[in-house]
Amino acid sequence: MEVPRASPGRQVIVVGAGPAGVALALLFAQRGIEVTLLERHTDFAREFRGEVLLPGGLDVLDQIGVWVPFETVDQVKLEAFELYVNGSRRARVALDPALFGKLAPRWVSQPALLEMLVARASAFPNFRIERAVTVRALLQQGGRHVGVRALTENGEREFRGDLVIGADGRSSVVRRRAGLPERQDPMPMDVVWCKVPLPEYARLDKPFRGYLGHGHLLLAAPVHDGMLQIAWVIRKGAFGELRERGMTACIEEMAKHVSPDLADHLRRHAGNAVQPFLLSVVSDRALEWSRPGLLVIGDAAHTMSPVGAQGINIALRDAIVAANHLVPALRAGADPAAIDAAARAVQAEREPEVIEIQRIQAGPPRVILRDTWWAQLALQIVPILLSSDIARARNGVLFRRFAFGITEVKLAV
Secondary structure: OOOOOOOOOOEEEEEOOOHHHHHHHHHHHHOOOEEEEEOOOOOOOOOOOOOEEOHHHHHHHHHOOOHHHHOOOOEEEOOEEEEEEOOEEEEEEEOOHHHHOOOOOEEEOHHHHHHHHHHHHHOOOOEEEEOOOEEEEEEEEOOEEEEEEEEEOOEEEEEEOOEEEEOOOOOOHHHHHHOOOEEEEOOOEEEEEEEEEOOOHHHHOOEEEEEEEOOEEEEEEEOOOOEEEEEEEEEOOOHHHHHHHOHHHHHHHHHOOOOHHHHHHHHHOHHHOEEEEEEEOOEEEEOOOEEOOEEEOHHHOEEOOOOOOOHHHHHHHHHHHHHHHHHHHHHOOOOHHHHHHHHHHHHHHHHHHHHHHHHHHOHHHHHHOOOOHHHHHHHHHHHHHHHHHHHOHHHOHHHHHHHHOOOOOOOOO
């Protein structure tokens, strides 16, 4: 892509090299906007929780022109969804490629994805990434944000620009330092993440399994490193007791709530399991995403519950919308009023989808984590409804919203 010539002063500082930040920085670079991406770590070689890409997120990668290199990123295409209730399989739905085309759901290596996007952006002379940079404060001048102060490997340093984008995740420093009001929804659950060697059943095809029953939910999927990723949903605050009982006891507790084949596999490989760690589940959103000279997107604007694997997909969709509104304002001369109006427009366009997805996400845990007669009755109905909804893909109301998004997101710049 030919890079449009940028005018002096159109400098954007993006804080956080997660999916939203890297995708938006790439979009800016492609369109001739001077952009500096600040990342706290030296690389992406660490454990990520949100690695399921659904059609709504995959479509973004296609739109921004990285589909060919994306296909070389480590990933596993999920071939079926299996739902178990009280240890017995109640539904199996093939994720037919004909229903999705090339946008079939997959579990992707987020470190590899981010490095690929950074490499693409680095081909543009108006892009630079600064690693090992920890933002400490926001810089203001005349009531407007004009940059950040950060700790680098060479000491404290200031990065200045016409616009600061906070894409620094669920614990966003930018959101906190800007004093953006927020709403937090109470979450009754946490998630224990763990990996074990891949069982034989997952070598034959690539099923994503969900286990429900007796107040428990456990998800198991084959992932890109040849392991089986387990996400065990537990009641909030219960992890301390599990950790005290040790790894073997933790694995045994998981085994009680899955099918015999997986239970046997878990017990045989308890000694080979990767040490479990806790993801404290949060669902919140900033009530205001912007201040003069500043905007937050992705998890910095809205932390999504893990229900329905929405985090990375919603973040990528934020990046497209942000580019649509901000690029014209930046290209036109970086007028402060125009930039601020564009930032407000990003929230206005994205907030309805975020609010609706968070509303839908809040429902299932209220049933799944209860071991009551009415919860057990509901679990008998869920497989029928869910399998029908997934099988119809684009016409299944609930699945369509999670998989394809609620609003249309198209790159327009």
